[in-house]
Amino acid sequence: MSDLFGADDPAASPDALFEAPSAPEPEPEPSIRRANLGPSGAGAPLAARMRPRSLDEVVGQQHLLAPGAPLRRLVEGSGAASVVLYGPPGTGKTTLASLISGATGRRFEALSALSAGVKDVRGVIELARRRLAQGEQTVLFIDEVHRFSKTQQDALLAAVENRIVLLVAATTENPSFSVVAPLLSRSLVLQLQPLAPDDIRALIERARTDPRGLGGTVTMTDEALDHLVRLAGGDARRALTALEASAETAGDRADGGDPVIDLPTVESSIDKAAVRYDRDGDQHYDVASAFIKSLRGSDVDAALHYLARMIVAGEDPRFIARRLMIQASEEVGMADPTALQSAVAAAQVVQQVGMPEAQLALAQATIHIATAPKSGAVTAALGAAIADVKAGRAGPVPPHLRDGHYKGAQGLGNAIGYRYPHDHPDGVLAQQYPPDELVGVDYYRPTAHGVERELASRVPKLRRIVRG
Numbered sequence: 001m002s003d004l005f006g007a008d009d010p011a012a013s014p015d016a017l018f019e020a021p022s023a024p025e026p027e028p029e030p031s032i033r034r035a036n037l038g039p040s041g042a043g044a045p046l047a048a049r050m051r052p053r054s055l056d057e058v059v060g061q062q063h064l065l066a067p068g069a070p071l072r073r074l075v076e077g078s079g080a081a082s083v084v085l086y087g088p089p090g091t092g093k094t095t096l097a098s099l100i101s102g103a104t105g106r107r108f109e110a111l112s113a114l115s116a117g118v119k120d121v122r123g124v125i126e127l128a129r130r131r132l133a134q135g136e137q138t139v140l141f142i143d144e145v146h147r148f149s150k151t152q153q154d155a156l157l158a159a160v161e162n163r164i165v166l167l168v169a170a171t172t173e174n175p176s177f178s179v180v181a182p183l184l185s186r187s188l189v190l191q192l193q194p195l196a197p198d199d200i201r202a203l204i205e206r207a208r209t210d211p212r213g214l215g216g217t218v219t220m221t222d223e224a225l226d227h228l229v230r231l232a233g234g235d236a237r238r239a240l241t242a243l244e245a246s247a248e249t250a251g252d253r254a255d256g257g258d259p260v261i262d263l264p265t266v267e268s269s270i271d272k273a274a275v276r277y278d279r280d281g282d283q284h285y286d287v288a289s290a291f292i293k294s295l296r297g298s299d300v301d302a303a304l305h306y307l308a309r310m311i312v313a314g315e316d317p318r319f320i321a322r323r324l325m326i327q328a329s330e331e332v333g334m335a336d337p338t339a340l341q342s343a344v345a346a347a348q349v350v351q352q353v354g355m356p357e358a359q360l361a362l363a364q365a366t367i368h369i370a371t372a373p374k375s376g377a378v379t380a381a382l383g384a385a386i387a388d389v390k391a392g393r394a395g396p397v398p399p400h401l402r403d404g405h406y407k408g409a410q411g412l413g414n415a416i417g418y419r420y421p422h423d424h425p426d427g428v429l430a431q432q433y434p435p436d437e438l439v440g441v442d443y444y445r446p447t448a449h450g451v452e453r454e455l456a457s458r459v460p461k462l463r464r465i466v467r468g
Contacts, residue, residue, distance in 0.1 A: 046244040047237045049212045050203075052095050059199040059236075061092055061192055070188050074166075075099045077106070082160050082167035084145070084175050084184065087192030090235030093170035096192075097141040100168055107131060107138045109165075113147035118155050125159045138165050145169035146178030153180045160186045174285075194234025201229050203236055204243055216258075218247050223263040231270055245269040284315075292323060296331045300370035307366050311359050321347035324365045332369055333378035335450035342368040373450030381444040388438065395435030430468035440467065 052058045055065065055075055064071040070081060075096065083100075085093040101108035109124045128138035140156075142148070159165045160183065167187060171178060175189055195203070207213035208220060224246070232239035243261075249269040250259035291306035310320055325347060328340040342365045349361035388394070404415025419431050432439060442463070446455040 045241070046207055046213055047240040050207045050210065050240060052092075052099070055099065058092065058095065058099075059203055060195045061096075064190055064192070071096065071190055074168075075102075080163065080166065082165075082169075082187040084169045084171065084179060084187045084189045085192060086171055086173075086175050086189060088172060088194055088235065090232075090237040090239075091192040091194060092236070093192060094141075094143065097139070097168040097170060100166070101139040101141065106166070107136055108141065109138055110141040110143065113142060113144040113152075116142075116152075118152050121152060121155045125156075125164060128159065128165045132164055137163075140165040140167050142167065142169045144171060146171040146173040146175070150180055153183050157182050157186065195232070195236055196234070197229050200232045200234070200236065200239050201225065204228055204239055207240055207243055208247075214243075214247055218250055218259045218261055220261040221263065224261045224266045227263055227266050231266075242266070242270050287313075288319075288323065292327060295324075295327050295366065295369050296374065298370055298374060300367055303366050303370040304363065307363060311355075311362075317350045317355050317358055317362065318347070320362055321350045321365075324362065324369060327369050328365075330379050331374055331376065332372045333375045333452075334455060335373040335375035335377075335447065335452045336368075337451060339365075339369050339372045373452075375447045375449050375452050377445055377447055377452060384443045388441070393435075393437055395437045397435065398432050400431075401433065426465075428462060428465050430466060433466065 055072070058065065061071075063069075065075075066072065071083065074081070074083065085096060087093060097110075098108070100106075107128075109127070111120055111124065124138070124140055128140065131138050140159075145153070156165075156167060160167050169179070169183075169187070175184060204220075204225060208218065209216045228239060228242050228246070231242050246261045246266045246269045247259070250261045250265050287306055287309055291303060291310065294302035294306060307320065311317075321343070324343040325340065328343040332339040346358070346361040346365035350358040353361075399413045400415060400417040400419075402409070402412075402414035404410060404418075410416060419429055421427050421429055421431075434441065444459065446452040446459055448456055
């Protein structure tokens with residue numbers, strides 16, 4: 001099953017559930033707070049009861065579980081590398097950690113980054129050191145490792161490098177940003193993917209019929225199943241939680257048959273699908289990146305989709321407005337100068353009116369920018385000019401352009417010979433403006449898109465006049 005349930009599951013399971021049989025040993029020091037992988041008995045949530053007990057029960061993640069793959073070797077007990085499991089909620093991080101811990105000769109310790117400190121980490125490492133002297137290896141599972149401070153993560157380095165512990169760290173955030181580089185270099189980073197619709201479908205059906213789950217006590221219509229799959233959004237735990245809520249809502253049939261989960265039952269049980277979006281995590285950057293690229297690619301519908309995801313998830317509207325203002329100049333520019341006006345106006349609405357009303361202004365600006373003709377000429381022009389300045393191509397300002405308002409300026413040759421353009425009937429005349437070494441350099445190259453189509457013919461004429 002791709003896995004079910006990510007590391008952010010608040011629950012976790014008692015060591016005895018996943019350990020291989022081993023000799024009794026002293027209790028860990030009181031300072032060690034083991035994460036609870038959650039109850040799995042009859043009174044436990046459906047998602048906990050259906051947690052896979054072997055690789056055969058895992059759905060999805062085949063790119064990591066193929067024969068010979070590093071993760072499969074770890075689960076089968078032949079791998080020795082520490083791993084960082086990175087993926088969205090409900091994709092199997094906690095489940096895979098528990099399966100790894102079940103490998104022969106390994107003991108399982110779990111810490112939650114929400115509650116453990118450096119003292120707890122060092123306590124587990126010392127316990128693992130004593131076990132290793134007796135021939136037992138310890139699997140240390142750290143849930144939400146991205147919440148560990150740099151000091152806490154650094155405390156793991158020596159133990160991981162010397163294989164005193166086999167670290168299995170789980171995170172919903174991109175480890176490149178949330179895990180210290182030395183720890184990353186000592187671990188395999190394995191990315192878990194959201195479950196495919198067929199995986200979710202198989203998972204729901206198994207939970208409905210399996211004795212550990214609903215035991216076949218309810219039936220389900222195809223429409224209800226399809227709706228649950230859509231609501232899950234690739235998250236196994238969400239799928240099973242929705243199924244359990246729907247089963248509780250389903251009433252007894254008048255003919256005495258099994259309760260039926262139909263579409264109205266699911267809709268009445270589940271308010272709406274939770275939006276997978278973490279304002280402080282990499283989903284924030286992924287959705288924002290998709291929003292920006294949809295605007296650039298002129299896909300107005302995709303841009304509105306990502307805008308809606310940010311709005312529903314509670315993203316700061318000022319962040320959205322800032323991105324729109326940037327995109328108006330960066331992607332549209334002079335092809336439609338009014339796009340920037342729309343973006344600035346939307347930002348003002350956010351500031352002066354606030355949400356939820358401001359979402360309409362954000363949508364208006366999104367539509368304007370997405371449907372506007374595109375030009376990167378402004379971006380390219382400024383980039384080329386900055387590159388020249390950084391390369392040292394910044395000669396003295398021509399004397400006739402220098403400030404001539406202060407006493408003694410003309411004695412230095414400043415402003416002498418400057419020609420005032422408005423004195424010419426056309427408002428444009430021949431005169432040197434750039435430093436000597438940049439005379440004749442073209443930075444701005446208008447495209448043939450939108451308003452820039454006119455500029456593409458006008459700018460060369462202006463250059464011919466100005467440069468004489």
